Amino acid sequence: MEDLTALHSATTSALLAATRTASHLANSDLPFHRSLDAELSSALDVQNARLFALAERLLGTATRSAAETGVRSHAPRLRNIDGVEGNWRAVVDVVDSLLERADTALDEFTGAVRRLSPVGEQQKAGFAAGGGVKPGRTAAALRNWDIEKPQLRFEHVPRNDETGLFVPLLESKPHATKPLMEVQVFEQPYQREIEEFQYQDSVYTQAEPIPYHPFESTTATFVDTEEAMYEMLGELKQATEIAIDLEHHDQRSYIGIVSLMQISTRHKDWIVDTLKPWRRKLQCLNEVFANPSVIKILHGAYMDVIWLQRDLGLYLVGLFDTHYACRALGYSGGSLAFLLKKFAGVDAQKQYQMADWRIRPLPQELVDYARSDTHYLLYIFDEMRNELIQRSDLTRPNHEGDKLWDVLQKSSETALRRYEHPIYDTELGQGPVGWYKLLDRTPALLSREQFAVFRAVHKWRDDVAREQDDSVHFVLPNHHIFTLAKQMPETKEGVLNTAHPATQTVRLRVDELLAVVSSAKEKGKTGDDMMDVLNRVEPQLPRKISREVAVAHSVAAFLPKASNSAVNGANPASSVLPLRSAASAFWGPALASTAQQERREYSTAAPGISLTVPLPPLTAEIFADPPEATYTPVRSASPEPTAVAPEDDGHDDIFVLKQLGKKRKRAAMGSEPRDAVMDSMAANNDEVAVMPDSDAERARGKAERKKARKDGKRAQRAISGAGGLNYDDPVVDDEQPFDYASAPSILHPPRESREEARERRKKVVNPYAKSSDVPKALGRVQKERSGRSMTYKS
Template sequence: MMDFHTNFKTIQDTISSALVSVTRTATKISAEDLGFQRSLDPTVANTLDKQNARLLVLAERLLANAASGSEVVGPKLQDADGVEANWRGVVDVVDSLLEKADTSLDEYTGVVKRLSPSEEQVTTKQLPSKLLNELRSKDLPKPQKTFEHVPQNNETGAFRPLITSKPHAMIPLEESLSEATDLNGKPLIHNPYQTEIEFYKYPPSVYTRAEPIPYAPFENTTATFVDTPEALDSMLAELKTAQEIAIDLEHHDNRSYIGLVSLMQISTRNRDWIIDTLKPWRRRLECLNEVFTDPNILKVLHGAFMDIIWLQRDLGLYIVGLFDTYQAARALGYTSGALAFLLQKFVNFQAQKKYQMADWRRRPLTPAMFEYARSDTHFLLYIYDNMRNELIDRSDFSNPETDLTFRVLEKSKETALQRYEHPVYDTEFGLGAGGWYRLLSRTPATFSKEQFSVYRAVHRWRDNVARQEDESTNYVMANHAIFSIARAIPLDKAALLGVAQPISPILRLRADELVAVIKAAKEAGENGPDMNEVLSKIDEIHQKPIFQPQSLSVNSATNILSTPTVATLVALPIRTHTSQFWGPAFTSSIWEQRRTASTANIRLALPLPQLTAEVFADPADANTVVDSSVKGEHAFVSAKERVKEEEDDGIFIIKQLGGGRKRKMDEMAGSVPTPLTTADLVDEDAGADEVPLLDDKARRKAEKKAAKRLKKQQKALNGSATENGNDEASSAGREVEPFDYSTAPSVLHARHEEGKKGKKEKREKGFNPYAKAMDAPKGLGRSQRESAGRSKTFGK
């Protein structure tokens, strides 16, 4: 089996070359007049029909294969017209692929923690049927319904941390939970361990190079499954004695609106634990803060951005002393930041990423799922040892700019400072992770007022239903279905079910409700806001300052810290509008380009310096010293010595200004025709280095051609001499009479004489202004026929 990481460049080059070849071939074919070729030769027509049918079958199979791993149905392409008729289905398949690619890239790079997709996304070609039955859990009961604290999906205001006590505190819990406001005036509560995280000092071992500690053999060890309070207490006692621990989570978000932490893995240098976080008493896991916030224990996580959020939201856990190996991979410039890449690089362990598609709510866990979960943390401390040494070797601790270790630790602190906030839906501007603006910015589209109104209304309806049913928004309706409904605006149930593919059970039951929403949105959209106007307002919001300074008071009893200034994230823009190097950023979407194209304020995309005299100065003259007192002078020439110019009387003769032909004839008359030479027998198009090899026939032909050319020159000379003689004689004998416009034939002086009655008498024809219209040179005839042995082309 080909190693993906080491041979990715080869695979990429092969695919790229194949795509370039296909694109070039398709471009060449499209440039030909296939319709003309089809009409000339029936054989060509039959061949084209066969190839069209073959390409349609391949395209249909390709679309069906692409749609098999998603919730989209591949369109049927019966003929060439079927491509245009089912084009919307083709677009839906492409949109679903782009969504999967976007999610996969985020998970592969480690920016976003891997998510558990729906059971329909597990393809039968990738996994055997027995494993599919283990991973697919269609009828699993929702474990959140058995929790002691059932998640609430409609909460507003600031998220209040779940913790009831604060171990290892520098500031008491009551002061840490004080409320504040952001720039928009919305309430917020800071991270309870914000001060502890900001002023945390990492242990000296992080800055000391040491030999990596070997990990225990994976095959000879196992993990302890923690699913009782007694097992939790035993694990906690052993974790308190460790110096470093590795932590990872398994998350499920398909059958829950906000998601569920389904599993937690913790490893020390000698032991592995897997904690069941779906127990009704899951809030008792808050006791792990005694270890997670202990400044004497280093916590190693990979891609901890979402882990920090999920721990706060579900379990009330916080991390102090975080080392994120994903940030280390970025600082070291690795080709990938994924955990699978690090396992392959340092341990040569191939992670079974197919279990990433598993439903981690399943109990009991299968042996394969259990081992996969354990592998995420079993090797992580050994990987940390290697990356720590590499950071130390490549860091200059005296210079913060080249101190890679300091950079990784600061980024890890920023990750640990993340706060969870309730998902509040913004109807007007669609801001936030679950808003309509983020989806529209990833899939640029141009909507009319009615379509834009329907798009926002359907997106809001999906969010409301997902909250009520405690389901994910993608489970209720796929993203591409919202765009399809907005374009088509179906006004009855049958049309809706035909457009919104695939149809979830919830959508089928509440189809009438959605039809009513679409009708109301269409009516409201007739006088509603324009799409570009709303997007312009959103851009103005993004251009406002993002961070607001907040201050926390410090306990006077501790007398350790000064009042810290904290940056609170208000709204993260999708893209930046300015560049530190180029200035204003270029547009990145279709609707942005259309909006800016219609504005009257046109400016340069690349800022230019102010145009001054220094810009055009010659660098060579930079060192030249010019005396400002010296003035430029011109040499004086007296009037007698000046060259006398000829006076112009203002009279000119046309023949004096022209005469190009006569002048050429005079030059030819002065020249004497030269006899034929060998050079005359050589073709004019032959190169300078080519030697003519002429047979008798070719030589006679060349001589005849040269003689014809010489005869033509002599004839031209004789004719010009005769013409010149006549002109001179006529001009010498008489003066040139001026042209009389009064007697010249024209429409105004046309003569019409009437004949006598009873006699047929010729009438003098009047002036015909079109009489000489046919004297122009004639072009080619309308019908051009081929003659034998000759071609009417324009080549030489």
């Protein structure tokens, strides 16, 4: 323990020193210092190479230690900064694996996972048979195993090319009210039984929940033989409620595969291996699953119902889905992990939810996780049933307030679901595996060629996935389809760079994928328009188009119809503007690029360059200075007599529009002549003055306007001094000039006495003195008060 403490202290100190040094260097301008000192540049290069080598060695050590626990991976090569950027995802995976292993070790050390570890010789012999389970395996390790496909050993190997109706796998129909021979091929075999099913009175009876057995003191029986299957069936027939759950794998299978089935009663748990070649013999469990006297409790059975009938030929009559109970009760969560925590106090290890459930023998972590999904579910059912009954109003007609009835009805509707073969629709992209939903959820802007490539690559991915029996996402992710459609690479390197990181299937079939892209690009020049096809699917719904498409439609409304079809090459019969032109409207194809960003020369004389909006020719007249603006009067259609210019009356020739809602200012003495009022009255003249034509007339008008302003100032002084206009008073021609010599100094102002300062402050006019005398407006909010009206006040 002392050695561990010393090692931890030394490691922490070294990491802190390295972190501080790196932060200090990051704040410095290293490129600048490199350019000044060649020795410093060489020293930095040496240290960079040393750090890269240390990082690569650390990653190699971590990868080798992970390989001992079952993880097959390769250490990323870090030769330079480009190697770090190119292998960053691999570096993150190694670090995540280390953190998960540390987390698992801490949980085991503190005992946090001890309560979910069943004990017993049966577990040791049953689950660890065939090599045992290595300790410390992480969730990442359980997801990265390269396992041989178990479906290749099935008695009925999946074909993935069925185009007709799904034929049920049933060889017999237990508990049937309608014989199997009378069931049509398009019907759900147990449709009549589910529709006529009536839940027992015990479901509507509130009772004390039956506690579950402790997880630590019980074990699960692993069913991997036919003898064990029939033995389990005999015990299940004695139960009145059973809990069921499935573990599904859909990464290395086109339609998916049920890898595990968990079943629990009040006293026992089973884990059924559904990857055996004789897996279809499990349909004998319909003697319990289709028995109306046995209630089947599942959580989120929407897809479980499909998987059971597709792979095993099993059907559920008398289903109770706890997910619908969560919604009816208004819980804040609707997952099984939420229910386990709420009612059993168990923290579900959800990091194993995405594990590869095809692993055999099953690791202990997966055994515990799978068993916990059904071990507590019957107790949860008791608690939720009682709460549904308590919160239901059974007195209202038509089950309006019956929450339990709503849950049972929705559960029955889920049990009626029917599996159908996934059929690919190339033209309109309909169906669960079609391209329409993917394109409809993503408002992409695709030209005719890009749209053709998108559909062709999507179809190629589906064909390859069916052939290899892999999921479509394992072959090619969705975002890579959009990237390939937009870039349309022309070389193998372009395909690999565009679909980076490339999947194993893409790397092996890159030539095939490149041929698909090239052929679709050529056919797309005269192919379908994306919006036309989408409108054919759902013409009554508004399309999800972006702002760029809306702007394109707006521009099309102002362009001539001939130019829309001729310039853009659009179909005249189509009313939709192409979403994206093949070349830039201004720069032509200069900005076009491929995955390698190849530069292409722009030639103005190259044919085939079209402009969406025609631009005027660039001539010398455009860059010349504009001519001096002149006033040109607008002439009416009918001839009018030439008006004689009135004589100048001394008013300002500038015309000012009067503001709406403002009254004209009137003279202080209404009987005085209007010529004596200040020049603001001239601004209210409603006649438009004609602009003078010559320099002499402009100079004369300027002098007259100056004289008018002086006359207005004299009139204003006369009004303020004598209380009115007096034309007999002598008028001073001009103001006295300012005497700068006798003015007081600004830098050294003379000091004034207290009396002078008091008198000066009295003479200061406060412009805001009467601002509070204006009438107040009505309050913003008017509230009615009890006992008093706002209209009539007492």
